[in-house]
Amino acid sequence: MDMTHRTALPARLPSAALAAGLCAALAGLLPLPAQAQRWHLDYRVHVGGVAVLDARAELTLTEGRYSVQVNAATDGFLGRLFPWETQSLSVGTVRPDGVAPIRHTQSGVLRGSPRTVTLDYAADGSVRTQVSPPPEEEDRDPVPQDLTRQTRDPLSGVLEMLLAGLHGEGCQRTVPIYDGRRRYDMIFTDRGMTMVGTSRHSVFSGAARQCRVSHKPIAGYERTPRQAFWQRGGGREERPPVDLWIAPVEGAGPPLPVRLETDSGFGGVVVHLTAARKTDRTAERPAGTP
Template sequence: MMRACLTAFLALAGAGTMVTDAFADGRLDARYRLSLGGLELGRVALLVEIDSNSYIASGSGRLTGVVQAVSTGKGTAGARGAISSGALAPRSFAMEAESDKKSEAIRLVMTPAGVSDMRVEPPVVPSPDRVPVADKDKRGIFDPMTAALVMVPGTEAPVSEKACERTLAIFDGRQRYDLVLSYERIDEVKADKGYAGPAVVCRVAYRPVSGHKPNRAGVKYMMKNKDMFVWLAPVAGTRVLVPFRASVATAIGIAALEAEAFETREMVGSRATPAKAGLP
């Protein structure tokens, strides 16, 4: 569950795309509330730092609210990469999560050719009803954290339809899936602390590729789910958007991630690597 908190919602945001213009260095420090049917389930923090040559994204989360009575859980996730030829080029991704029932860890190392090394603990158990992940499924992909950064080309305002015009190829170490984004509208959003302004709303469709079990009810439900949305807001001084809000309809209510703090600014001088990023 914690792994989903840290990666699934972030993956709704999209992947980097070509950029034709230079942009300033920028930083985002955000705090989110995770809820289901209006009841708080957890808290998630996100830190993004980006300059003309590289980026770092790191997140942490923990279960809170009524769910703590039946389960405990916390986790971290992080990614780093280069900005090469005007596009995000992921280099590493790490995720660690633990609960009262199990712990897991995933580490990916990536090159322009795809995933060059990976470690998944516990390992995926072979199963005849699971679609195997082929080598080709590990090429041309983004990790879930890099997928939280959306670079919008052109000279017009980044908060636009262009942010939603993409199909995202994501590999999380266990599964390879596509998220198909389409434009819905522009909304005004306001955090309790920080950003207030426009956000572009994208509808999201889930398309599993490999690593999944096609006959599972949950997989079938998500493939048919037409009520998944993400609200993308800008990082100051850049052409980068990140999630301000995300929502997914489930059988027991709306699962939502929403920013309570969304503090963003242009960066001056060198940046420090986050101490708790969980990066390789």
Template sequence: MMRLCLTAVTVLAGFGAATVAHADGRLEARYRMSLGGLEVGRAALVIEVDDNSYIASGSGRLTGVVQAVSPGKGTAGARGVVARGTLGPRAFAMEAESDKKKEAIRLVMNGGGVAQMAVMPPVGASPDRVPVTDKDKKGIFDPMTAALIMVPGTDEPLSAKACERTLSIFDGRQRYDLVLSFERMEAVKAEKGYAGPSVVCRVAYRPVSGHKPNRTAVKYMMANKEMYVWLAPVAGTRMLVPFRAAVTTAIGVAALEAESFETEPMVGRKASPAKAAAP
């Protein structure tokens, strides 16, 4: 549950970059996480992008009854370059702490894929786990970078085109694809900040490696037809990021929704180290 809280902004929505950048903007957002209508966590996300680089930072913590049963908190962040109209991830880090364990992941990347990685605790050897190969670490995005959607071309970014993609993600333990398809357009409104249209994408989960195919949870997610993400724009850019996400589970709908979604252009400003405030 802690890991879901920490990476919900990125993994639940799990998106990759497309082609044309045109990005000079900043987003600061705060999210509420719920399960079956009950709050289970809070998360915060800060993104800054300019013509040459991007920085993203997130934090999360469990709240309410879940916190009383199993307290947890953590942070995640990524940085990279913007070159030839694409996002190039260079570093990703995630740390999570609960009452049972601590977890940390570090990825260093270049144009060819993952150059260095450290995962603690290490992934244990298991005969029923699909091994992650060197090929699986190429042509991928880390989960945080994958939260940034760049819509190519000159047409309105908030369109069906934003959902027309298959995203390749490696989180240090597993390699998987998220297949997006257009569902509808829908208006959204945060308590503070953005109010306007969003594009809703249906999401399908396709594991590639690092998973155990016979696990019930893996089979359930592969067959799950009720996973959606609502994408909203970052001012001054062609970038869209998650405003809301929802996944139907066996015990209710797991949802992530922005309570505040404050965004502004950054033309003429250089991206600075982004730090997400405590959610």
């Protein structure tokens, strides 16, 4: 398939969209209350037809708890222009009415500067935030505390949407997201079943459910924004939507994110699934949970 077609990932790098796609696989793990499944997923990101980023995800669900870990870093020409790496971990519980995040951590380096986020969630829906650098050092206003209540981190938010899809809602949902710096809504629209063509870059081809992800900014953005990864000019145009395809990779296995596409200022972005490995484990509490 032509990699320079419309493509994947939003913003100043794929963090939100890539994370969203990577945790989609958790939706299919729910029927295993006592036997944990752990998936190791590898992805490669192409921008304008050139491989620029590798990402690895580890997804675990057991005894009503979930754990999602994502590691990624830019490489090649984009890595020289926009040095970026990130390690993210979300843990929480799965309830009949959705997910309840317990803790989300993210650490990384953007343009040579270390960045960290820790979000701790209370039972009443409030969120305790530790973030470095602080908002005032980035020319941004802190997100008001009342806007962070009952929100999800990006990984947990997408998982909640996918769990709702298991009840017949498809991927039609709006999820309130707070990532420690910004408050925004992720708006998912179900586009139905489509075909993913054969590509030498991917282990998957065939029928998959297409979900379109849009972004609605609410609070916490830079007062004078720098040109983002996805912008073609110097204006403040909206982020292009992200298209995500989800399908089982192994027979009756869980639905996994098999492809993402979006646009960027450097050309089309395509995220390919390059490997998917499953291990069955005796029930255990995901690492990082209290």
